[in-house]
Amino acid sequence: MLLTVTTTRSPATDLGWLLHKHPDKVQSFDLTFGQAHVFYPEVADERCTAALVLDVDPVGLARQRRNTGNELLAQYVNDRPYAASSFLSVALSQVFGSALNGSCKAKPELAETPLPFVARLTALPCRRGGEGFLRRLFEPLGYEVSATRHPLDTHFPEWGESPYFTVELSATVRLADLLSHLYVLVPVLDDEKHYWVSTDEVDKLLRHGGNWLAAHPEKEQIAARYLRRQGKLVKSALSSLGRDEATDPDEAAAAQDLAEERLEARVSLHEQRLATVHAALRASGANRVLDLGCGEGKLLRLLATDPQFKEVIGVDVSVRSLEIARQRLDRQRLPDNLSDRLKLLHGALTYRDARLEGFDAAAVVEVIEHLDPPRLGAFERALFGAARPGVVVLTTPNSEYNVRFENLPAGKFRHADHRFEWTRAEFASWCAGVCAAHGYTARIDPLGDVDTEVGAPSQMAVFTRGGRE
Template sequence: MQLTIQASGKNVKAISYLLAKNPNNLYERKQKGHLVRFFYSKCTDTELDATIFVTPDPLELLQNKSNSYDITHYINDREFAVSSIFTSLIRSALGTALNGLPKEEYAEWVDHRFPFRFEIGPVASALSDQQLKDLFEPMGYEVAISRPEIDYSFHLKDRSSARTLSLSGMQTLQNGLRHLFVLIPVIDNYKHYFIDEKEIEKLERYGEGWLDSHPLRDFIYRQALRFKELYSLVEPAEASSTEAQPVKKVRLNDLRYEKIVELLEGLKPKSVVDFGSGEGKLTAKLGFINGIQEILAVEPSESAALKALERFNKLREKEQFVMPETVWGSLFYFDERLKGKDAIILCEVIEHIDEQRLPKALDTILHDYRPGALVVSTPNREYNEMYDMEDQFRHADHRFEWTRAEFAAWCGERNHQNLYDLEFHGIGEEQALHGHPTQLCIFKRKGALA
């Protein structure tokens, strides 16, 4: 898998300074087990031809290490196609150019437009030739697409399904690379998962100045984030129709937190326990709910709890903020301090626990701690089809994911003493056949809360 950068004309040698690569030396690095090479075929005052390519290590790709890639917990067996993994492997080598930070004496060339030709391939994509052109032409590229001829010893097909894209146009080097780093994952067929929210931050950083005005902006977001619990929503503009509509990007995590806050505001609890509170993002929001007087953030990970404490300390002086108390603990260890609270929250926690261990943990909460309400959210497995993930979990650490019927049945079984009324909700964009991406149940202890 490779990217070739070509330019001709006056001062193109300056591009080598922006790339921060000496034309006389071969750049060769091991990146997460794979060999990344960068070299120049030509580098003169009027001609430049440079190539960066990756020779993948198939064994490394098959080891499925949790830290193999910055955007995946999963195996990627697409060894040779230009893909989101390709961009992750070459990002370090091209970091100076991507960030527009060459040596000070060459900074004047960062915003200089050169007549570039970028060639990437092989490309394996479900998008048509016209769709590929529609992605790149709005930035001023002339797009050429080619397929290699094939001569099989038996009749199968005459032309490869893999394609090579050639993009020609006047661009700054930084913008050209940023276009590629955003759009290569969009055209990639393979499922490129991620662990945290850094992927959307990359989109926003590399897309700055061009992505929001792209005519296929929403399509680009959907494609780039189609395997992530993230949404990009456009709010209607209150201004005149001739003005650009403001854009609001909403993550599914934020929608979960907003829903839980909304439900708690209706329940009016005075004391709340956030089980599996992690780095405290939801807990911090609970601290601003009117009427809450006590918040316990229960987390088994010391490092996550320390990050949460740092988050809470930054909010300590905010008006009406109730400072949470961090508690080291687990669902599997009884803690007298958690008894009799008005509300307990399990937000995206249960799917990380072995299914056979869950009944005991929930029985402890519902029948020993006896909260006024228990809020439980978890992924809806039916919605995974919308991510093209019918046979896979959304995260490598998930032990299971339930359909809506399975979740409802499980909640009913856990209420075997009939002490609670059950109320179900969906979170995120609803799809007619598959429901919402997240499902939620409130166990309301009869007679406990208004």
């Protein structure tokens, strides 16, 4: 695990005073999880670079943990020795503690002066959000962000991209601010902590983020991830930051869904989308149908009341959404012969699931745009390669139509959780790739009223499996 900090403010060797580490020395520090080493690969008045290297001992960590019989192999085989994580935050506080607190007795005025810095992390995991979330975290703080994603394996490009990036953050800031941003946001990007999170973590978050976090546009996500989504702790932190009540992540997702529906209400798109997908499934002649990413069950309610469908399975990664779907279906008071043929399953669409194999058709309605682009390959393999339904009806927004939504700012997506929105040409290209790789043919139809310049507001592909199995 490697972090470098570079400055070009002359004399750049003042970085040694700020970090309280002499440029002519290599220093090592014992930590509970291994060792940290500090050295200077570049030392000159024009440019100076300090490096912090963590030597994490995964075997020692595993010995410290009580063996519960679960995830035994994962204790030894993981990315912790290599990828920036909460271990780095601990090292920053213990090795660069004075600099993190803004203290420099030898040159106090230097500690209060914004200087040109470039921080470089060689393997920064950006889980659940990818590069877009990385930029949403650092760019509002004034950083110029350069990110290069690493493949899972250069010898097997078909495996796709990894969640790891080499990242450079450039800005003119106080060193204490740079270190505090890294201290808080690196574990947020990793979305994991190596130790138990308690009320002490709220204090750490407020101490190191209090002077910038309150105004950050992603403060709710930052607090939720930093505190491992422990509701009471998140609410306490956000309340202290000036927000009276924190939004539950499931409530936030529901609010985002509602905002998208309201945005599209002018063109009655939501109702048209469900009706069109329902009609396409009927036309396929399917009897056993999957609703993948079923959410709160709006399409399920249509399918459950249609006698053509003898078995309907709803699948979603959100347990809360499945609970709401069940409650709404129960309120619908379906006859026993209908409710018996409907089932809800908890599952992720990017992993092979034997329960989903052998169905006549699958609906994937406004789902793929919520996946990080590097995960699309896994989704394709799980659905088209493993589950292999006879027909797949898939919809996604047409980004070209966004200019017709008066309340949508330029460059913004329709839904806060969208990772991308495709043009018609981009969608067609993706569909062609899926067909070529997995033996399907696809028909692409506009979904909604067609604008002569920008097309329909949404787009639908009907994939039909063909060729030999």
